[in-house]
Amino acid sequence: MCGMCGAAEAVAGCGRYGTEANATESDAEFWPRVEHVSGPRLNRIRTMPSSQFIPKLNRLVIVRHGESDFNIGNRFCGWHDAPLSAIGVKEALTVAVPALLQSKLEFDVVYTSVLSRSRETADMILSNMNCSYVPVKEDWRLSERHYGNLTGERKREVANTYGEDQVMQWRRAYDVAPPPIEETNRYYYTICSNPIFDEVPPGHFPNSESMHMCVERVAPMWQEVRQELLKGSKVLMVVHGTVARALVQLIEGLSNDAIEKINIANCVPRVYEFDLTTGKLIGGGINLGNPDYIKRKVAEVAAIGQ
Numbered sequence: 001m002c003g004m005c006g007a008a009e010a011v012a013g014c015g016r017y018g019t020e021a022n023a024t025e026s027d028a029e030f031w032p033r034v035e036h037v038s039g040p041r042l043n044r045i046r047t048m049p050s051s052q053f054i055p056k057l058n059r060l061v062i063v064r065h066g067e068s069d070f071n072i073g074n075r076f077c078g079w080h081d082a083p084l085s086a087i088g089v090k091e092a093l094t095v096a097v098p099a100l101l102q103s104k105l106e107f108d109v110v111y112t113s114v115l116s117r118s119r120e121t122a123d124m125i126l127s128n129m130n131c132s133y134v135p136v137k138e139d140w141r142l143s144e145r146h147y148g149n150l151t152g153e154r155k156r157e158v159a160n161t162y163g164e165d166q167v168m169q170w171r172r173a174y175d176v177a178p179p180p181i182e183e184t185n186r187y188y189y190t191i192c193s194n195p196i197f198d199e200v201p202p203g204h205f206p207n208s209e210s211m212h213m214c215v216e217r218v219a220p221m222w223q224e225v226r227q228e229l230l231k232g233s234k235v236l237m238v239v240h241g242t243v244a245r246a247l248v249q250l251i252e253g254l255s256n257d258a259i260e261k262i263n264i265a266n267c268v269p270r271v272y273e274f275d276l277t278t279g280k281l282i283g284g285g286i287n288l289g290n291p292d293y294i295k296r297k298v299a300e301v302a303a304i305g306q
Contacts, residue, residue: 057282058229060251060272061105061236064244064264065121066091071266074155076178078147079206080187081194084120091267092124099269099288100129107134108233111225113142113240114196121267122238140200141221144240148178148208151187155304167304174256177210211242211259218246230279241301244270252284265297 066088070077084092110126112118119138126132150158150170159167170178181188191197197205206213229235237247241264249259251272264270268289273282287294 056276058232058274058276059105059234060225060229060274061100061107062244062247062270062272062285063096063121063125063236063238064241064266064268065117065238066096066267068117070152076147076150076153076155076158078144078151079115079191079197080151081115081190081196082117084117088117088121088266089124092121093128095267095289095293096121096125096269097128100125103269103271103288105269105271106234107131107236109228109235110134110136111142111221111235111237111239112136112138113144113243114138114140114199115143115240118142118238118240122236125236125238139221140197141217142237142239142243143197145211145214145242146181146206146209149181149185150178151181151185151191159304164304172211172260174211174260177208177213180207211245212256214242215246215249218243219250222247222250226279229274230276232276248285251281263298263301265294265301268294268297 065084067085068077068082068088069085070080070082072085072087107126110122112122119136122136123132126134126136147170155167155171169176181191183189192205209217225235225237239247244264245259245262248254248262248264248270249256254262268287271286271288272284274280275282
C-alpha cells in the first residue's frame, strides 16, 4: 500500500471502425496553498486491535490528466494519443501531487486509459508520492470520448465555421455526437492502426461518440472498480475530461441535463467516500485544492477559447 465514455456505422478504409486550460506561472502558488477542504473525515484514523479491524469507509480519487499538446492548440483530441505538454507535467507535479500528499491519501491500485497522457500523469503522481510500486491497470474503456471528424481541429476555427451553439452541442449535449471521422482526417489511420487499441472488441471501435455513448462505455468499467473499492482497495483513477464527467454522473446519479454543465479541471483530485457496509456513497465529491484556482480552471475548460 502506498503511504502517503457504442458501436457506429462502418467507415471504409480501417477494419477497426465498426457496427480539452493552460497553467500560468502564478499557478505555482497552487500547492503551497492547498487546503484540506474535506473537513475532518479524511484525517480520521480509527485505532482497533488488528483482529477486530473492519474498515467502515473507503475512498476513491479521480484525477483528470495534465494538459496535453492538443490542449495547448485548443484542439479536439479524443482518441488521438497526444502526449502531455510541459505545462501538463507541471500540473501533475504542482497541483495533483501536493494535494494528494497533504491529504495523506493511500492507494493500492491505479486505473488509467491506454492513452499516454493518462498513464504519464499517473506515473508522475506515483513516482512523486514514492509509490511507484503500486500496480497500474490500463483499460481502453477509460479512453477519452471519440470526437469523430473534429479530431485535430481547433475549437475556435470550428466555432467560426459552424457557430458556437453547434460546437457547444458537439461538446456538451448528452446525445449529440460529432460527425464520424473520415479517411481524409489526418488522424484517421493514426488512431485506427494504433496498437494500444488492440483490446477493443470487434464492432466496438467508435468513429464518433456522444456523451451518452461514452457513459455507456465507462459504466461496466465503473462497476468493476466499485467492486474493488467495496472489497477495501484504495483506488486512484487517472482519466480524461469526458470520462471523469461520466464517472461523476455514474457515481453521483446526476441527470443528463446536470452532467452537461459539469466541467473538470486538469489534475485537481476529486475524492469520494463509500460506506463499505452498505456500499453507498457518503455525501458528494470533494475537490482537493485552492477553490479560486479550481474555479478559474473550470471556467477555462468550459470556454471554447481562442
